Amino acid sequence: MEVMIPNEMRFRLDGAILFYRRWSEYGYSYSAHNAAAVLHKVNENGSLAPGRALDMKALEYFFRNSNGADKLKFQDSRILARSYDGIVWYEKSCLAPIYFQIDREKEPGRAILNKLSGRQVMWPPLLFMIANGTLRCRALRSNRRPTPKTKLYIAPLTHISETDGAVCLPEGLRIDRRNSLEENMNLVSELFYQGKFGHATHSMQQIEHPGGHDGFWIKYLKKKKHDRFPVELLKSANQTLGDLLK
Template identity: 30%
Template sequence: MLSENVSSKAMLIHHHSQTGVVSVTSHSVIPLEDGKAGFTLGAGRAFSPYDKTELAALLLNEDSGAEFLPESYLFSSRTVLTWYRRPDLHDIPFRDERIRAPLPGLIFIAAANQSFRCFAFKGNQRPTPDTELFYAPLGNVYQGGTFCTGSGNVPRDVRRENIPAWENFVLESENTHSGTIEPVAGCRSFEGLKEFYRALNEKGSKRFPASKLVSAGSYRGPLSLAQAIKGGE
């Protein structure tokens, strides 16, 4: 309720009919002068990114205050969530067998209204915006870093609590085919992919050979983490 004892703000939404641009301004609600009854709007102020974040948090009934984030988080917004796993040994599931072998570091990108993506990176250091991305050396991988979902359950909501389910989809889904790209350099068939991991297992390899990673870039050049995230914003 408007009252001289209540501090009120008004928000105006402006839409340009020709360009389609939408802008928002914030105005103080102030009493009329000279003892007149009623209120009017003060001068407007353009909404800042901070204002938008605070408003969204208010509407979603969320606390938008500062918080500590896990070290594995690389990027977080309301529409994109990106995190990574360091290189490690894993029991890679194939039909009728699991092959224990090393996998490179993996970067996961969940974005609203887009297919879930996963890429590999070289080394063991925490990825930066300039980190070059490679295809995850697994089966079922499509160009662009997406996966054949089959009957898998892939969360659609960009929420942190879905991270275990996304990782489970990538690492625990059965590898059944090579997708649309060559996931490991020199492995031109799905059987070749299995033989590659069998060989790593038999040798007791602890690290994935970086030379076998396939670039996720194009003829224009390598794909960086920042570029991949920007494509999902």
């Protein structure tokens, strides 16, 4: 194959990178752990020579540095870590409304939260991670920039796993693989706080309060003034930021 461009420079096909994804009856797996890239040289007759596997770091370096395309970019100060398929950032405590949508027929005892939905509260500082298309969320006790030794806490919200922080995405929020990690980060930052928290999940004891999740939020939402979130009530996730990054 020959390629011609306007300035009459000539290019010949020298190699090809083939991508493989794990296939099953359910279709392709889009996890980075189920993908492989193989570099093949091209023989004189145009056929592909035996290939050699490329790890993701080599592949990323190849594409970022092609034709000098790897340029310095300004990094948002919220970003704590980034790789080719993952990003970790934090959001400081902020004043914003919180929304609830409880099914009155299935959980009539929790319906009072619907009446309190939309009230402004101080949210706790939150830490987010997007990796392999999954969003995870933990809480923090301070607005200070976290370090690898910073302890993480369970986010006192439904739809978030107490075990690993995996988030059941609220309506309207989707992690789009066609977007850059930074674009998805900004979508989460904007839309996560607009999501509606509904059905009971896990133990419902995500926070150190006698009434558990619902008891805490009912009391907290009835306060007239919200100048800080009571971070001393957050429950430990038995995890540090360094653990999360492993």
